Amino acid sequence: xxxxxxxxxxxxxxxxxxxxxxxxxxxxxxxxxxxxxxxxxxxxxxxxxxxxxxxxxxxxxxxxxxxxxxxxxxxxxxxxxxxxxxxxxxxxxxxxxxxxxxxxxxxxxxxxxxxxxxxxxxxxxxxxxxxxxxxxxxxxxxxxxxxxxxxxxxxxxxxxxxxxxxxxxxxxxxxxxxxxxxxxxxxxxxxxxxxxxxxxxxxxxxxxxxxxxxxxxxxxxxxxxxxxxxxxxxxxxxxxxxxxxxxxxxxxxxxxxxxxxxxxxxxxxxxxxxxxxxxxxxxxxxxxxxxxxxxxxxxxxxxxxxxxxxxxxxxxxxxxxxxxxxxxxxxxxxxxxxxxxxxxxxxxxxxxxxxxxxxxxxxxxxxxxxxxxxxxxxxxxxxxxx
Numbered sequence: 509x510x511x512x513x514x515x516x517x518x519x520x521x522x523x524x525x526x527x528x529x530x531x532x533x534x535x536x537x538x539x540x541x542x543x544x545x546x547x548x549x550x551x552x553x554x555x556x557x558x559x560x561x562x563x564x565x566x567x568x569x570x571x572x573x574x575x576x577x578x579x580x581x582x583x584x585x586x587x588x589x590x591x592x593x594x595x596x597x598x599x600x601x602x603x604x605x606x607x608x609x610x611x612x613x614x615x616x617x618x619x620x621x622x623x624x625x626x627x628x629x630x631x632x633x634x635x636x637x638x639x640x641x642x643x644x645x646x647x648x649x650x651x652x653x654x655x656x657x658x659x660x661x662x663x664x665x666x667x668x669x670x671x672x673x674x675x676x677x678x679x680x681x682x683x684x685x686x687x688x689x690x691x692x693x694x695x696x697x698x699x700x701x702x703x704x705x706x707x708x709x710x711x712x713x714x715x716x717x718x719x720x721x722x723x724x725x726x727x728x729x730x731x732x733x734x735x736x737x738x739x740x741x742x743x744x745x746x747x748x749x750x751x752x753x754x755x756x757x758x759x760x761x762x763x764x765x766x767x768x769x770x771x772x773x774x775x776x777x778x779x780x781x782x783x784x785x786x787x788x789x790x791x792x793x794x795x796x797x798x799x800x801x802x803x804x805x806x807x808x809x810x811x812x813x814x815x816x817x818x819x820x821x822x823x824x825x826x827x828x829x830x831x832x833x834x835x836x837x838x839x840x841x842x843x844x845x846x847x848x849x850x851x852x853x854x855x856x857x858x859x860x861x862x863x864x865x866x867x868x869x870x871x872x873x874x875x876x877x878x879x880x881x882x883x884x885x886x887x888x889x890x891x892x893x894x
Contacts, residue, residue: 528658528711528761529796529823529857530582532889534882535765536662536713537594537863538587539875544568548592548868565590570650577655579879580886583711584657586647587865594715594866595664595672596624598640602696603633604681610674625674628681632689634696634703641707648708658711661704665716665764666697666752667745675735686736690748697752705760713763713798718745719788720768720800723779723807742787753793763796763823767862768806780807789814789822796821801843802828802861812850822851825861827885832877840888858889 540548547564550556569586576584591597600607610625640663648659670693673686683689704712719742721727728738753762766781766788781788781799789797789811797815800806801824815822824847826840840858847856864871864878873881 528583528660529763529798529821529859530658530889531857531893532581532886533583533798533823533857533859534576534581534585534660534885535798535825535829535860535863536585536588536660536715537865538572538585538589539865539871539873539878540587540589540868541568541571541875544589545868566646569647570654573647573650573655573657575879576882577657579882580890581882582657583660584647584651584655585660585662586643588662588863590643592868593624594662594863595668596626598663599626599669601638601640603635604628604630604692605632605669608677625677626669626672627677628673628683628689630681632692632696634699636703638700638703641703644704644709645707659709660711660713661709662713662715662765663700665714665718666693666748667716667718669693670745670748671718671721671731671736694748694751701752701756701760701762705757710759711761711763713765714749714794715765715767717767719764719766719784720779722784723781725779742784743791746787746791749792749794756793761795762793763798764792764794765798765862766800767866768800781811782807785811785814789820790816795819796823796857798823798825798859800825800861801847802826802830809847809850812847815851815855817852817855819855821855821857822847823857823859825859827858827860827881829860829862829864829873829878829881830871832873832880834880834884837884837888841892844888844892853893858885858892860885 544564547556547561551558551561568589572587572589573584588594596607599605606627606629607624608627640661644659644661647661651657651659670686670689678685678689701712721731722738722742731738756762797820799822801809812822824844826843827835844853844856844858860881864873
């Protein structure tokens, strides 16, 4: 199913959207329903087995995709209901990658996550037995039987693994340093993209905090303290991503979401996109960019001038997922007009700024408020691009 919005700006007809990202889109994760949260708690304590947990997950996802359709979305995700973390669950199931306990978690504003980190224990690779492939197949099959929506599936970007790798967490892996993992990391992601495509995926997203960190001098200084060479790092990351995306099928859309941190409605980094915009928008082979623009921490729209003319899109994250208060509709439309000064309106779209639950704890808002946000995205997009 594809979007049927016919967009107009004055008397000029804009291009009809027939492929993702859609005019009204979402990043991916949703608040875990209470029944699913309880099932996960009982599984962790040994009260139910993996089969019972799977039934709870599938029941919750089946209800979710109907709500996504009822809200007016032309795509659907599984809400990341099978995950505890947006990134560690995927990374920890790659060959040669382990998720380990640290003496500290990732520091958000006033709150710290569970103390987890990435350790490389062997050669990095992607196996066709990676459980996320079955998670996608399950979503695709469900949608074919129900709403007919386009399945969207998100995985963490390879740049996140590179940026979050702690000092000393390569020992015993066979790699001598951070640069030595790149070839295997690229191949692992090329294999992953091919495997998802073969499973029927046509809309993938790489979720990425690294690019947002590169916009923050505070986070760059922390990276330097961890031994990361930050000079030329944007060019390095563009190169890694382009090697992965080179030669991907023409009918596979791969987007990225650039996130400044999303844990219990808190955040990590601040800074506009100017330091990375030329590399990110102009020199990477993504088909679309979900950019957070829900607060002053994101800066202005001027970096959008680096978006090349053509089919690439920027999805403006103007609707915050961090609180339940609805945005002023006219104010959102005005901000879209401001963005259209720097990038063509036909290359723009709208979404929440992030997912609603990047970890299973979820953001601080209710499910009703979450769905009101989604419907607001759909209604505003239908009015702007009509």
